[in-house]
Amino acid sequence: MMLLILAVFLVAMASPAVERLTGRWAGIVLALVPLSLFGWFATQIAAIQSGAKVSQSLAWAPALDVNLSFHLDGLSLLFALLITGIGTLVVFYAGTYLRGHAFRGRFFAWLLTFMAAMLGLVLADNLIVMFLFWELTSISSYFLIGTDHQREAARRAALQALLVTGLGGLAMLAGLLLMGAAGGSFEMSQLLLSGDRLREHALYLPILLLILAGCFTKSAQWPFHFWLPNAMEAPTPVSAYLHSSTMVKAGIYLMARVSPVMGGTQWWFGVLTVVGGVTMLAGAVMAIRQSYLKRILAYSTISALGVMTFLLGIGAAGAWSPESVEPEMALYAAQAFTIFLLAHALYKATLFLVAGNVAAQAGTADVGHLGALARAMPLTALAAVLGALSMAGFPPLFGFLSKELLLEATMKQPVLGEVLTAAAMLAGTLFVVVSALIAWGPFFGRTAAATAQPARETPLPMWISPLLLGAAGLVFGILPQRIGEPLVGPIVTGLLGASEPVAVHLVAWPGFNFALLLGLGAIAAGLAIYACRTRVLRLSEPLARLERWGPGSWYDRALAGLIAIGQMQTRLLQSGYLRNYLLIVLITALGLIGTAILRLESLPIAWDWPAADRLRWSYEHLYLLLTACLILMGAAGAVHSRSRIAAVASLGAVGYGVALIYVFYGAPDLALTQILVETLTVLLFMLVFYRLPGTKQRSSPALRLRDTILCGTFGLLMSVLVLVAVNIQLQDKISDFFIAQSVGLGQGRNIVNVILVDFRALDTLGEIVVLSVAALGVLALLKLRPGREVSA
Amino acid sequence: MKSIILRSATRYLFPIIALFSIFLMLRGHDEPGGGFIGGLLGATCFALYALAYDVATARRMLRVEEHQLIGIGLLFAAVAGALGLVVGDPFLSTYWTSEFPVPALGQVKLGTPLLFDSGVYLTVVGVVLMIIFALAEE
Numbered sequence: 033m034m035l036l037i038l039a040v041f042l043v044a045m046a047s048p049a050v051e052r053l054t055g056r057w058a059g060i061v062l063a064l065v066p067l068s069l070f071g072w073f074a075t076q077i078a079a080i081q082s083g084a085k086v087s088q089s090l091a092w093a094p095a096l097d098v099n100l101s102f103h104l105d106g107l108s109l110l111f112a113l114l115i116t117g118i119g120t121l122v123v124f125y126a127g128t129y130l131r132g133h134a135f136r137g138r139f140f141a142w143l144l145t146f147m148a149a150m151l152g153l154v155l156a157d158n159l160i161v162m163f164l165f166w167e168l169t170s171i172s173s174y175f176l177i178g179t180d181h182q183r184e185a186a187r188r189a190a191l192q193a194l195l196v197t198g199l200g201g202l203a204m205l206a207g208l209l210l211m212g213a214a215g216g217s218f219e220m221s222q223l224l225l226s227g228d229r230l231r232e233h234a235l236y237l238p239i240l241l242l243i244l245a246g247c248f249t250k251s252a253q254w255p256f257h258f259w260l261p262n263a264m265e266a267p268t269p270v271s272a273y274l275h276s277s278t279m280v281k282a283g284i285y286l287m288a289r290v291s292p293v294m295g296g297t298q299w300w301f302g303v304l305t306v307v308g309g310v311t312m313l314a315g316a317v318m319a320i321r322q323s324y325l326k327r328i329l330a331y332s333t334i335s336a337l338g339v340m341t342f343l344l345g346i347g348a349a350g351a352w353s354p355e356s357v358e359p360e361m362a363l364y365a366a367q368a369f370t371i372f373l374l375a376h377a378l379y380k381a382t383l384f385l386v387a388g389n390v391a392a393q394a395g396t397a398d399v400g401h402l403g404a405l406a407r408a409m410p411l412t413a414l415a416a417v418l419g420a421l422s423m424a425g426f427p428p429l430f431g432f433l434s435k436e437l438l439l440e441a442t443m444k445q446p447v448l449g450e451v452l453t454a455a456a457m458l459a460g461t462l463f464v465v466v467s468a469l470i471a472w473g474p475f476f477g478r479t480a481a482a483t484a485q486p487a488r489e490t491p492l493p494m495w496i497s498p499l500l501l502g503a504a505g506l507v508f509g510i511l512p513q514r515i516g517e518p519l520v521g522p523i524v525t526g527l528l529g530a531s532e533p534v535a536v537h538l539v540a541w542p543g544f545n546f547a548l549l550l551g552l553g554a555i556a557a558g559l560a561i562y563a564c565r566t567r568v569l570r571l572s573e574p575l576a577r578l579e580r581w582g583p584g585s586w587y588d589r590a591l592a593g594l595i596a597i598g599q600m601q602t603r604l605l606q607s608g609y610l611r612n613y614l615l616i617v618l619i620t621a622l623g624l625i626g627t628a629i630l631r632l633e634s635l636p637i638a639w640d641w642p643a644a645d646r647l648r649w650s651y652e653h654l655y656l657l658l659t660a661c662l663i664l665m666g667a668a669g670a671v672h673s674r675s676r677i678a679a680v681a682s683l684g685a686v687g688y689g690v691a692l693i694y695v696f697y698g699a700p701d702l703a704l705t706q707i708l709v710e711t712l713t714v715l716l717f718m719l720v721f722y723r724l725p726g727t728k729q730r731s732s733p734a735l736r737l738r739d740t741i742l743c744g745t746f747g748l749l750m751s752v753l754v755l756v757a758v759n760i761q762l763q764d765k766i767s768d769f770f771i772a773q774s775v776g777l778g779q780g781r782n783i784v785n786v787i788l789v790d791f792r793a794l795d796t797l798g799e800i801v802v803l804s805v806a807a808l809g810v811l812a813l814l815k816l817r818p819g820r821e822v823s824a
Numbered sequence: 825m826k827s828i829i830l831r832s833a834t835r836y837l838f839p840i841i842a843l844f845s846i847f848l849m850l851r852g853h854d855e856p857g858g859g860f861i862g863g864l865l866g867a868t869c870f871a872l873y874a875l876a877y878d879v880a881t882a883r884r885m886l887r888v889e890e891h892q893l894i895g896i897g898l899l900f901a902a903v904a905g906a907l908g909l910v911v912g913d914p915f916l917s918t919y920w921t922s923e924f925p926v927p928a929l930g931q932v933k934l935g936t937p938l939l940f941d942s943g944v945y946l947t948v949v950g951v952v953l954m955i956i957f958a959l960a961e962e
Contacts (some may be wrong), residue, residue: 091914700856704848708864712952715871719959779920779935780853788858789937789944793916796940797901800947804894807951814958 033088033102036069037152044144048137059127059493062140063120066147070116073109080109081518083533087157087221096160097218103157106522110370111154111278111285113519114377118277119147121497125385126269128493129392139179139267146172150278154285159208159218162286163201166250169279170197176274177266189262192587196259197249204246204286210239215293223293224529230293240294243286244303251283251337254311258584261330268388271326276333276380281373284340288369291344292529304345309455311338316462320565321572325387325397325470329380332423332466335459336376343369343438346445346452347527361444366527367536368437370520371512375422375430378505382419383470385498386412389490390474402474408488411495413475418502420471422509424464424558425551428540430509432551435460439547457554464558465565472562512538618746625749635752636759656696663689676724680717684710701784827876834876838885841869849945850938859941863948870949871956879960882953890957893950900943904936 043050043065051058076086089101104112123143130136149172152165171194178190212218214233215226223230230236247253252260263275274280287304294300315335322328347365389412391397394405406413422431438460442452489495508515516538525534542548561568605616629635650657666685673679687710694703731739770783770791778786788796849862874882886893908917920935 090909091912092909094914701858701861704856704861705864708861708868711868712864712871712956715868715875716956716959718875719956778918778937779933780937782852782854782856782858785852785858785941786937788860789853789940790918793905793918793937793940796944797905797916800898800901800944803951804898804947807894807954808891810955811958814962 033086033104033155034090034100036072037102037148037155040065040069040144040148040151044141044148047140047144051137051140056131057127058136058140059124062127062144063124065144066116066119066123069151070113070120073112073116076104076109077518080104080106080522083522085221089157092161097158097212098160099158099219100161101157101219102152102155103221104155106519106524106526107285107288108154110374110519110523111281112151114374115147115150115154115278118273118377118381118501121500122269122273122381122385124493125272125388125497126267128491129269129388130267133267135179139176142172142175142179143270143273146176146274146279150282153282157220159212159220162220163205163208166204166246166282167198167201169274169282170194170201170250173197173263173274173279176270177263179267179270180265183265185262186265189259189265193259193263195591196256196587200246200249200256203242207239207242207244207246210235211243211290214239220289223290226293231297236294236297237299240297240299240303243290243294247283247287248307248341249283250286251280251341252311252334253283253307253338253341254314254334255583255586257311257315257334258582258587260334261327264326264330268326268384268391271330272381272384272388275330276384277377280333280337281340281377284337284344284373287341287344288523288527291527295344301345304341305452308338308340308342308345309452311335312342312459313338313455313462316459316466317572317575320462320465320469320561321569321575323398323400325390325399325474326384328399328466328469329383329387332463333380335462336372336380339372339438339456339459340369340376342452342456343372343441347441361441361446362528363524363534364437364441364444366524367520367538368434368441369527370523371430371437371538372434374508374515374519375434375505378501378508379419379422379431382415382498382501382505383423385494385501386416386419387470389494389498392494393488393490394474399469399473403477404475406475409475409490409495411489411499413471415495415498415502416471416475418506419498420467422502422505424467424555425460426555428506428509430505430512432509433512433538433540435551435554436542436547439550443547453550457550460551460554461558461561464555465562468559468562469565510540512540615742618742622742622746622749625753629749629752635756637752637755656693659689659692659696662692676721677718680714680721684714687713701782830876834872838869838873841865841872845869845945849941852941853937859944860948863945864952866945866949867952867956870953874956874960879957883957886953890950890954893946894954895950897943897946897948897950900946901940902943904940904943907936 043062047062050061054061079086086104087101088103089099092098092100123140126139126143130139133139146169149165149168153162153169156162156165174190174194177193178186180186181190208218211223211230214235215223215230217223217226230239233239249256260275260280264271266275291300312335315331315333315338319328319331319335322331343365347362347369387397389409390402390405393409393412394402396402418429422429425431425435438456439453442456443449445452516536520538521533521536524536525532528534606613663686666682666689669682670679670686673682687706691703691706691710694700694706770787773791774783774786775781778790780786780790845862845865845868847862848857848865849859850857852858852862870882870886873885905916907919909915911917918936920937921933923931923933926932
């Protein structure tokens with residue numbers, strides 16, 4: 033598994049070159065990669081069904097419990113199949129859709145990077161590794177949304193998605209760390225065995241809320257949903273892949289993953305059901321108010337994500353507390369969740385690709401201007417119909433089953449069952465309206481206005497991809513028992529946290545029951561609303577005003593506020609004058625350390641001053657006194673010199689004097705470093721000052737007095753600190769360990785170096801990376817000033 | 825700075841400083857020295873060239889770009905750390921050969937920390953030169 037993920041990353045790196053070489057066949061060639069992965073995962077279905085679990089682990093930083101461990105079970109297998117399966121079709125589709133696009137190679141690179149990251153996310157067993165992939169999906173999503181980076185809207189949408197999901201991700205990291213600490217392991221497979229340990233932990237609520245913050249932002253739950261419709265600035269294949277079927281489900285995946293150990297509590301039920309329910313309804317209402325195909329789909333995706341959160345909320349962990357949640361209901365909810373997840377991925381990807389076809393061929397995606405395209409684009413129309421029927425929940429499509437199970441689950445809910453069922457009904461009704469908006473109006477409706485260009489059927493890759501996805505929805509709907517046992521069964525077992533495999537029997541036609549009646553009612557109501565939608569839209573006009581005060585505007589205001597604060601503190605602190613910076617640094621240090629010292633009752637300072645025979649002592653330590661004199665003279669020279677270069681040279685003398693002290697006290701490494709740094713500093717100053725004119729004027733006497741007092745006080749403070757530090761003895765000195773182990777473990781006699789390259793090599797690695805970044809920053813500051821020609 | 829004395833001195837000092845910097849880096853594990861110090865010194869000798877002649881000459885002496893040095897240095901350090909991963913040990917595990925005699929040098933042992941330290945050396949040379957060259961070109 034690890035190698036598979038690595039392979040996709042490598043292909044992603046190579047894909048710009050592959051794209052150049054293969055030209056128009058790029059989509060097909062690159063689609064072979066996810067296709068072969070899909071094949072591999074498909075061969076694992078039988079093993080997973082029989083209850084086997086595939087694991088793989090590689091030590092990364094075992095002392096921190098961070099391991100590259102991966103784990104394949106029912107839930108991750110379904111996600112992996114979706115990622116690679118839909119991924120294959122999307123890559124295939126994008127090869128044609130983006131033909132001639134300037135950034136097609138880069139686009140493929142990011143798309144495949146995303147695919148690898150997403151696979152890593154669902155397969156990772158270690159929480160930290162999973163988080164790493166989680167962030168990687170956010171970053172690749174940022175670049176994919178911003179594919180057309182020349183447009184401001186695309187850049188804005190990309191940044192918004194990154195900031196919102198990134199902020200949630202940070203909260204989630206805190207939650208994951210707490211969860212690992214509370215559960216005693218960072219391996220998900222271990223945590224899942226911990227039973228009630230997390231639920232009964234004192235930190236349960238913070239852990240839950242922090243992790244949900246990550247899941248809700250990633251999966252566009254209200255009130256964090258606003259980034260998703262804006263992300264529709266991305267090319268259509270990206271919307272179809274990331275923003276409907278895979279990435280936005282990462283949050284759903286994580287909630288499903290932790291539900292056996294975190295779910296089933298009052299908080300879990302309350303938060304997930306309310307947020308999921310609100311998202312489900314708000315998304316659906318906003319969806320029918322949109323007029324552009326992709327935005328309609330985006331809001332309906334938000335709604336669908338709400339449904340999944342809702343289902344996880346009402347159903348989690350029936351096995352854990354049979355008295356509070358009815359086991360049968362939990363089974364229905366788990367089944368409904370799994371089926372809905374699969375059905376939604378299939379029909380939503382279909383409809384997005386259809387929307388892409390319509391926009392590409394008709395030149396507009398405004399449903400008000402589209403109509404009667406079925407004659408010109410029969411195959412796309414067929415795909416649209418299949419997708420839309422599944423979404424609306426018509427039998428015998430797969431969506432019908434998921435709606436049945438959803439209603440069964442809500443009706444069996446003991447608490448607020450009627451309310452939840454009504455909410456699910458309403459959402460289902462609005463889904464029907466959305467389906468009609470997408471599939472009926474543009475393809476079979478009367479043409480309201482002439483389309484911008486005469487539409488023709490798309491090239492093969494662009495119609496076959498949505499058609500295959502739509503057909504999959506039909507096949508699964510007719511033969512649900514074929515996937516029930518192998519795919520759905522293991523997931524339901526995992527969700528319920530059951531020790532024995534749970535039997536799942538799916539049938540295409542459950543017979544006449546109350547849920548079916550409700551489903552038919554939803555379809556009828558939906559069609560009725562569609563028929564008189566202009567009147568409904570007018571009625572919902574007040575909602576539009578509400579939208580202006582919605583979460584989207586909170587984001588704008590928060591961002592504007594952040595920038596304003598940034599500008600304010602820049603004006604306040606960053607004047608551009610070096611002396612002011614120094615002043616601020618010194619005053620801050622003085623204030624903080626000074627207050628700390630003043631609060632102490634007594635300072636642990638011991639004077640080691642020879643009482644008797646002071647003269648002989650001075651004679652023996654003459655070299656020290658001379659060095660001190662050198663340093664003092666250098667300092668005085670630096671202050672009094674009228675030429676900058678002389679001042680710098682004097683400062684250099686101070687530095688060399690300090691290096692001498694290091695030599696006297698047996699720190700040759702430190703002395704060497706000091707001398708070299710001093711030399712380079714003088715050299716740098718020379719390079720800069722060489723071109724500056726001489727100092728023309730000096731500060732006023734008052735200012736100089738202020739500076740003298742400040743610097744004098746600071747010098748005094750540092751001296752006191754040094755004297756204190758000498759007398760403080762820490763209990764267990766780590767240096768003792770280093771001294772004892774340097775030759776044995778580190779195989780070196782220079783302890784400083786052994787620490788740098790062996791004991792603390794990770795720190796050193798971090799430091800040289802920081803150093804490199806700093807050098808790039810300096811380069812950018814010097815070379816890329818505004819109004820300057822950028823060379824090479 | 826067009827100073828004949830500085831220029832002549834630089835030409836003779838350069839190989840000495842350069843050799844000494846490598847010497848410092850190699851002996852670092854047992855005696856005072858190491859990649860950081862060696863790197864600073866290594867950068868100094870090129871900086872001296874830039875001061876005595878000009879940046880273009882110093883760049884010709886360097887033959888590679890500074891950012892390439894940084895990249896190679898980081899790569900060395902990362903590879904030295906990643907070797908352990910291949911065998912199944914944690915990242916940054918160290919490995920040493922046993923001591924073997926080398927003519928004129930005496931007993932020598934090689935190990936991944938040496939590779940790591942050369943990475944530090946190259947990165948430091950690259951970083952310092954990148955800053956100095958950029959300043960000197962202004």
